[in-house]
Amino acid sequence: MESLFKKLPIRYLYFGSFAVFALCLFTVIFWISYHYSVKAIVKTASGYQEKMLVELNGRLKEKLDFIESISLAVSRNPDVINLLGNQNEAYEQHALTERVSSALLGLTFSSPMIDSIHVYMNMPPAPVPPVAYLPLQELDKEAWYPLLEKNDFLWVGEHLIDSPNGKKSVVSFARKLTSLSGDFAGxxxxxxxxxxxxxxxxxxxxxSQRLLVDSTGHKIVQIGNPSIVLTDDEYKKMLGSAPPLTAQEITSVEKLVFSSSTALVVSSKMAGSGWVVAEITPWELLAEDSLFMLKVLGMIGLLSIIAVMLISVYLNRQFTKPIYLLLRSMNQYPDMNKGQLPPDYRNEFGQLFLGYNRLLTRIEELYQSLEEQYKRKKETEVKALQAMMNPHFLYNTLDQLNWMAIKDGNTRMSVVLEMTGAMLRIGLSDGEALITVEQELDFVKNYMQIQQIRLGEKKINYQINVSEELLPLFIPKMTLQPFAENSIKHGFHGREHGNLDIQVSATETKLVITITDDGKGLHNTKQIGKKTAGGYGIGNVRARLNEFFDSDYSIELSALEHEGTRVTIQIPKLETKL
Incomplete structure (x- = not known):
């Protein structure tokens, strides 16, 4: 799959990357802020609730202990025990009933928290509201009685009872009563x-919801939000996680706090009873401040993201503008001039613009160079065409002069003109720089014969010795003639006659040409190489050999023992043209 960084434009990548990064960053900040703020609120709330529940525990325990002590006093009252036995005479039984009712009424009216007292017994007397005597068989109709059968006393959770003023909500405490013989009596x-x-x-x-739960997990009383309901497992967890608190344990949050699926539960267990006072706070209530803060952070984050996006767009334009200016210039080239790129950049973009302008300058120079080369090529082609016409004109002219010389009976001039034409053909040789050894020697022969006619055959003699197998080899044209000319002009000057000998031989890799004359000779031996100066003709030969063979050639001039000069030329053995 092709990378987006290679596919999408830079401005989209820059803006998109910045946007995604900013969004992820603010999302992480929001989540961390919300998480830790809720955690801090939970810790603060749970700590406060724990201290408050410990205080409520003490106050509740006082009231519950008071009710239990009253029930204990009733169960140990002798009149109550005798009344339950039903073994007294009618008058005595009536008197007991009066005393018991009076005592129970006194207990009821002595404390505003007691609503009424019910006594279940055999052969119950008439009720004296708020004291009521009920048949013992009525116990089977009570939902709480099966639990009392297994215990001596029992707290009954909040329920409704009938009263002269209608239904009342009460919390009841039941205690078994025994006869003098210790049998269950009521x-x-x-x-x-x-x-x-x-x-x-x-x-x-x-x-929130606060509730009191007994040691078996039954709810005794509650206040607050009734819609908050815990499951049985959560009640058990609440009971099991709330050990009795001491003053030093009030701050022990971990032992008292657990999270249900919908609420935070903080509980405190009553010492010695196993009862638990708990407060259940919905998560929505706890997170309300955090949600408000999150909304504020969200607004701030949204404004920040908008600001960051605007800044990103501005920076994106500033960073990508030079690149798109350069791309536009490249796409519009050569219609767009190099001066249209902004010159005020001094950073890397400025260096890029400067390099691009230099490149355009170089391209323009190359275009101009190509145009000049094209013009020179055209001029060369025209000159070549003219050069092709000039030899033709010269050949015709020489031929006409030759016929004129024959017509006038000037045989010598006719021969000279004929040899000059031959030399001209060899010298031009269709523009080739290399000719065969045979053609080079024919060129020298024609030159020497012209010189014999000019100076006289007896004054100049020449000999050329060469093997047949060497004639097809190639040599730069007009290599030997300058040396022959040098011998005639300088070596034979002022002398009656002169001899010129040309020897052509070869080694495995070299073609060796030796030119010997018996002229005036040289006072010192000279070695002519790449950097050795000489006469114009010899210098021209040296320059051309240097172009052909670089350093792989040599020209040696040496004086003979008595008189004369020897020139030895060594060049690579060429069987084909370069």
Missing amino acids: VVLIHMKATTLQAVLGDHHLL
Whole structure:
């Protein structure tokens, strides 16, 4: 799959990368802020709730202990025990009933938290509200009685009872009563006003829920938000995670706090009873401040993202503008001049523009150079065509002069003109720089014969010795003639006659040409190479050999023992043209 960094334009990549990075960064910041703010709120709230629940625990325990102590006093009252036995005479039984009712009424009216007292017994007397005597068989109709059968006493959670003023909500405490013989004889049930415990727990308008749960997990009383309901497992977890608190343990959050699926639960267990006071706070309530803060952060983040995007767009344009200016210049070349790129950049973009302008300058120079070369090529072609016409004109002219000389009977001039034409043909040789050894020697022969006619055959003699197999080899043209001319002009000057000998031989890799004359000779031996000067003709030969063979050639001039000069030329053995 092709990388987006290779496919999309730079401005899209820059802006998109910046946007994604900013979005991810702010998302992480929001999540961390929300997470740790909620965590801090939970810790603060749970710590406060724990201290408050410990205080409520003490106040609730006082009231519950008071009700239990009253029930204990009733169960140990001798009149109550005798009344339950039903073995007294009618008058005595009536008197016991009066005393017991009076005592129970006194207990009821002595404490505002007690609503009424019910006594379950055999052959119950008439009720004296708020004290009621109920048949023992009625216990089977009570939902709480099976639990009491297994215990001596029992707290019954909040429920409704009938009263002269209608239904009332109470929390009841039941205790078994025994006869003198120790047999089960009845039950005393003290109804405590539910509002008493609810007042201790707090305000009814709480958004959270506070409740009192007994050691078996049954809810005794609650206030606050009734829509918050815990499962049985959560009740058990609450009971199991709330050991009795001491003053030093009040700050031990980990032992008292756990999270349900919908709420935070903080609980405190009553010492010696296993009862638990708990407060259940919905997560929505705890997170309300955090959500508000998150909304504020969201608005700030949104404004920040917009600001970052605007800055990103500005920076994107500033960074990519030079690149697109350069691309536009490249696409519009050669219509767009190099001066149209902004000259005020001093950074890397300025260096890029400067390099591009230099490149354009170089390209223009190359174009001009190509145009000049094209013009020179055209001029060369014209000159070549003219040069092709000039030899033709010279050949015709020489031929006409030759016929004129024959017509006038000037045989010598005719021969000279004929040899000059032959030399001209060899010298031009269709523009080739290399000719065969045979053609080079024919060129020298024609030159020497012209000189014999000019100076006289007896004055100049020449000999050429060469093997047949060497004649097809190639040699730069007009290599030997300058040396022959040099011998005639300088070596034979002022002398009656002169001899010139040309020897051509070869080694495995070299063609060796020796030119010997018996002229005036040289006073010193000279070695002519790449950097050795000489006469114009010899210098021209040296220059051409240097172009052909670089350093792979030599020209040696040496004086003979008595008189004369020897020139030895060595060049690479060429069987084909270069």
